[in-house]
Amino acid sequence: MPINMIKINGGLFPFGDESIEEFSTYSSNCGYPVDIKRGRNPAFHKKMIMFFKFCMEHWREEFYPPNFHLMSAKEQFDNFRYTMTILAGYYETTFPASLTASDFPTGIFDMQKNKEYGYYEYVPSAELQRYTIIKAQSISYNSMSEKKFRRLYNRLINVAMESIFKDLTLGSPEHQNTQNQLLSFF
Numbered sequence: 520m521p522i523n524m525i526k527i528n529g530g531l532f533p534f535g536d537e538s539i540e541e542f543s544t545y546s547s548n549c550g551y552p553v554d555i556k557r558g559r560n561p562a563f564h565k566k567m568i569m570f571f572k573f574c575m576e577h578w579r580e581e582f583y584p585p586n587f588h589l590m591s592a593k594e595q596f597d598n599f600r601y602t603m604t605i606l607a608g609y610y611e612t613t614f615p616a617s618l619t620a621s622d623f624p625t626g627i628f629d630m631q632k633n634k635e636y637g638y639y640e641y642v643p644s645a646e647l648q649r650y651t652i653i654k655a656q657s658i659s660y661n662s663m664s665e666k667k668f669r670r671l672y673n674r675l676i677n678v679a680m681e682s683i684f685k686d687l688t689l690g691s692p693e694h695q696n697t698q699n700q701l702l703s704f705f
Contacts, residue, residue, distance in 0.1 A: 523660050525561055534561055535660070559665045567658070567672055570704045574679045575599045577697065604655035606682070607674035613652045676704065 522541050525534040533542035545551065575596060584602075587595060604610065658668065687697060 521661055523561075524555075559660055559663070559668055563665075563668070563672075564658075564660070566704065567668075567675070570672075570675065570679075571596070571600050571603065573700060573704070574603065574683050577683050579683075600658075601655040603675055603678060604658065604671070605653060606678045607671055609656040609671050609674070611654050611656060613654065 520541055523534045523538040524531040526532075533539045578599065584598060587598070590598065657663065658671065663671070684697075684701065687701075
């Protein structure tokens with residue numbers, strides 16, 4: 520299992536709960552083969568998590584999913600983080616393995632004109648969309664490169680500005696604190 524390490528004062532130390540737990544199982548005074556790869560910046564990862572928390576504090580109730588108030592704080596945060604990641608375009612679509620072609624009596628794809636670019640494209644039919652499972656991509660250290668992580672961060676800022684902070688009046692005194700906090704993430 521890969522262990523995430525951080526270099527502090529000339530030494531390598533485990534970084535993250537999973538890595539600390541795995542590292543604690545190794546014996547002292549034993550040699551272990553190590554393959555070091557340059558990973559993502561832990562401070563930048565922490566900044567993204569803080570950005571998620573900041574955005575969640577300003578998220579309006581009208582956008583809450585059903586039963587949001589019944590979830591634990593961790594489940595609420597995870598739900599919010601997954602939603603933002605999906606809105607930023609970082610998701611995977613899958614279908615239940617139990618589906619067969621007979622489950623789609625109206626056809627799998629419809630032809631629609633792309634309004635932005637003017638060409639026709641195949642899009643999943645309403646019947647297929649009903650069965651589609653959308654899952655946010657993982658932002659863990661081992662699943663996303665630094666370059667992809669930075670692109671996701673930039674898209675998350677755009678999503679937050681277009682949805683959560685769209686009614687924020689720049690320069691207004693009542694929003695000054697929120698604006699200053701928001702600018703610290705740019």
